Amino acid sequence: MNPSAPLVPLRDALAFVGAWAYLLRDTLAAMPRGLLSRRGRRLSWQNLAAQMDRVGVRSIGIVSLVLSCIGAILALQMAPPFRDLGMVATVADVIAIAVFRELGPLVVAIVLTGFAGASIAAELGTMVVSEEIDALEVHAIAPVRFLVVPRVLATTVMMVCLTVIGDLMGMLGGLVVSQLWLDVGWRQYLTHTFDVLKLKDFFTGLAKAGVFGCLLSSLACHLGLSVTGGAEGVGRATTRTVVLSIVCLIIVDLLFTAAFFFLGL
């Protein structure tokens, strides 16, 4: 047996990350020209608006539903131990920190992985199979500028916007449960929330959201554009996008949280 055989998966993984990083670099490099160049400009902005609508506007409902449920769940889970301590209203503090710093960005990113990531991978993969990417290239239209830039930018921007909405909905979910079943009035709940929350909690959450958006959309684009093998390949790319995105999101989340912890943010 080849002695280097165990290293093959490692080499493949490195090659994958490298190719992904190249795509990210090309995307960043193409961004100014894609949005500001005189000729393609009108089309680029139209493209970007269409992607923002598809990624962001259409997922507002789902994000709201999921995050308000998470707020409610947290309230119900945390109430008994806090009640034992005689400080039920502290659930508001816990929910505020958990949602704004952590669950808001992470859960929105996971929702968008399904909503945007999978559909971007399937869409670009189908375009590879139907020769549309080749057609773009022979028309001297770079697929990165024309397809990847609007998707990555739209997902990143909308990820931040949706996180703001998600944060508020999480708080709202906790508030409704507290008002109805925990004998914590909404004024008291809000007072607790705004006392404990600092601006940095809000902004570190949004910073993470932006990075998550860039991560999941570029991964989806990379996997979509590297589809081979027809319809079966498209299915494979879609599945891999969802699985890899969630794994990467959690790992990057841990790195960020650790960094914030040690930096005292």
Added chain:
Amino acid sequence: MREVAIQIENVTKSFGGQVVLDGVSLEVYRGETLVILGGSGSGKSTLLRLMTGSLRPDSGRVVVLGRCLNDMSARELDEYRRSIGVLFQSGALFNSMTVADNVALPLREHSDLSEKVIEIVVKMKLEQVGLREHADKMPAELSGGMKKRAGLARAIALDPQVLFYDEPSAGLDPVTSAEIDQLIIDLKGKLGVTSVVVTHEMDSAFRIADRMVLLDRGRFIASGTPQEMRQSSDPAVHQFINGLIEGPLTARRRSGGYEQDLLGGGI
């Protein structure tokens, strides 16, 4: 002496150790229609992709319109690609846009024309391929032949000097196929473009070709006018253009020592 539009000099290309093109040379003259014939896996699609700059040769040179594609930068390649048009096998329309937007895309990306002028140009291009009344349809609503015609309208949007066709009649019924052939002939007459057509459909090839070459296992084994090809005494040419089962192109498959293979040589 006729002006050469495309010159391929001793080009080789292999994928993963398998030689697909083995030192081919070819000249296409300005304004002519050259048909590249060959069976599946003969290397003709690879040759086409070399000429459109999608692939680079391992050795040899590809020169189109006086420019060598071998060592072009991405920017130069983009510039070159604005002077060519490609019709893909499936038409390769962008499925998220209407037919008119498909044709307008190269104009919007590469010209400074106003939206009004673009609209007029798009109508003219669609009229040329007989699709003007279908401008606002989505590609999914078109038949196979219409998709190819729309793809052709998009390919000629920037008035290219060279047009490449990848299997223009594949998957079409005989009448639609003849219509596409007529379009190819018309475009050559009206625009004076140089055309390179890759195909294995004999009827279509003989209708449109000024000259044809036959590619087999990465080498040209014959070339000439349709007339010369028909009268060729070369048994391989005769076999290919008549679609015969017996002949030199298939003989090699059968000489593989079937018995030995079956019995493993161990008995």
